[in-house]
Amino acid sequence: MDQHSGVTLFGTGYVGxxxxxxxxxxxxxxxxxDVDAQxxxxxxRGEIPIHEPCLAPxxxxxxxxxxxxxxxxAPAALxxxxxxxxxxxxxxxxxxxxxxxxxxxxxxxIGQQVTHPVIVVNKSTVPVGTADRVREVIHFxxxxxxxxxxxxxxxxxxxxxxxxxxxxxxxxxxxxxxTRSGLAAAALKRLYAxxxxxxxxxxxxxxxxxxxxxxxxxxxxxxxxxFMNEVANIAERMGADVEAVRRGIGSDPRIGYQFIYxxxxxxxxxxxxxxxxxxxxxxxxxxxxxxxxxxxGVNRRQKSRLFQHIQRHYDxxxxxxxxxxxxxxxxxxxDDMREAPSRVLIERLVAAGARVRAYDxxxxxxxxxxxxxxxxxxxxxxxADALEGANALALVxxxxxxxxxxxxxxxxxLSDRVIFDGRNVxxxxxxxxxxxxxxxxxxxx
Ligand code: UGA
Numbered sequence: 001m002d003q004h005s006g007v008t009l010f011g012t013g014y015v016g017x018x019x020x021x022x023x024x025x026x027x028x029x030x031x032x033x034d035v036d037a038q039x040x041x042x043x044x045r046g047e048i049p050i051h052e053p054c055l056a057p058x059x060x061x062x063x064x065x066x067x068x069x070x071x072x073x074a075p076a077a078l079x080x081x082x083x084x085x086x087x088x089x090x091x092x093x094x095x096x097x098x099x100x101x102x103x104x105x106x107x108x109x110i111g112q113q114v115t116h117p118v119i120v121v122n123k124s125t126v127p128v129g130t131a132d133r134v135r136e137v138i139h140f141x142x143x144x145x146x147x148x149x150x151x152x153x154x155x156x157x158x159x160x161x162x163x164x165x166x167x168x169x170x171x172x173x174x175x176x177x178x179t180r181s182g183l184a185a186a187a188l189k190r191l192y193a194x195x196x197x198x199x200x201x202x203x204x205x206x207x208x209x210x211x212x213x214x215x216x217x218x219x220x221x222x223x224x225x226x227f228m229n230e231v232a233n234i235a236e237r238m239g240a241d242v243e244a245v246r247r248g249i250g251s252d253p254r255i256g257y258q259f260i261y262x263x264x265x266x267x268x269x270x271x272x273x274x275x276x277x278x279x280x281x282x283x284x285x286x287x288x289x290x291x292x293x294x295x296x297g298v299n300r301r302q303k304s305r306l307f308q309h310i311q312r313h314y315d316x317x318x319x320x321x322x323x324x325x326x327x328x329x330x331x332x333x334x335d336d337m338r339e340a341p342s343r344v345l346i347e348r349l350v351a352a353g354a355r356v357r358a359y360d361x362x363x364x365x366x367x368x369x370x371x372x373x374x375x376x377x378x379x380x381x382x383x384a385d386a387l388e389g390a391n392a393l394a395l396v397x398x399x400x401x402x403x404x405x406x407x408x409x410x411x412x413x414l415s416d417r418v419i420f421d422g423r424n425v426x427x428x429x430x431x432x433x434x435x436x437x438x439x440x441x442x443x444x445x
Pocket of ligand 1: 125158159160161162163218221225258259260261262263264265266267268269270271330331
């Protein structure tokens, strides 16, 4: 191994941990740095703080085989590095803009500690222009230390989906390299070669375009979802079934079937934050982002849509009723409840005086912490347990295990014999044939 052939990665959150582990898996030597000592200790023992399929055995294998290490010691981690990733969080500020505090802290650390030329690669989702700011911070500190070598900063946004992050990283649709340096592009092409076999996935562009690509991708997907939720709300009022409409439009390859599932609105740590951040960037640069504002507004309202169905079904008389709630995570295959529609539904049911018995295959522990002070909410250990004493069922997250329940069991368990389906996973006629009332999203037939 040559002296500076290692990869150092700052931030062991979702993106950092998955990226670092996948790079180690294909043979690179990766050191992940985090300021959280407790987290680093756990990671050194192979304890993974997130629920992500396939990740834990991969971390364990690469730790064991010596290609992956975790530390809090940034200067030591920088010593053998040729490529340094920044993969720290960019949480939203009050005004929707992205908080760059952590990214610039890492830039400062690199500028203050690095002793040889490195390529800095920014993976965090950052406002357009951040690569320039990171470069300025690093070079400012290098100058202060009297060092004259160059540090190139590349924008390389991440497109991982929670729940499929390892697969997305190992087989990416595209690898965006934002750099005007031929040398940096060549070094990163070498690094990513194992992920780029069979057909070319690497797109090289300037830093700002790469930064904007990330926001544009998430905003486009969020737009598809809000559009479809709007169509659902129209369908409902016009006696049409949005599920038929979805199939009808998805069959046009220019539209496609993906990301046109109506439901309870998008959640998670990315879409809500990125749509707002892009709108904020647009406004700060003198452009009124009407479409993005509408995407965000429709999504906010959509999170209350199922509650409105429930309220209408009961003529507003919700006090004292008990609702079984299946699914708490913002989507299946994750334990993440950030911006989850379940939270809005629970808050509204509780405010209306109802009780909630909720179950999620993975998010139970988070939910217990979140609702610890809420006596009207009980987090249950199974889907069947959640039905105990319930008047009605609300399906909130479309985990596969909820798709085909025994309808005779539901008929026996739910005293008001009604199902509110926030993800349109049930066939209305089947539910109704089993003697239960059905309310979905946009199903006005
Ligand atoms: C999203 C993007 O899909 C990734 O490409 C991106 O890398 C990531 O954000 C990020 O920026 O880090 P993620 O937030 O994990 O990934 O989740 P998605 O699978 O995209 O789902 C987002 C939300 O949209 C979920 O709440 C889901 O229920 C909702 N959704 C999705 C719909 O309501 N309808 C659909 O048709 C699709």
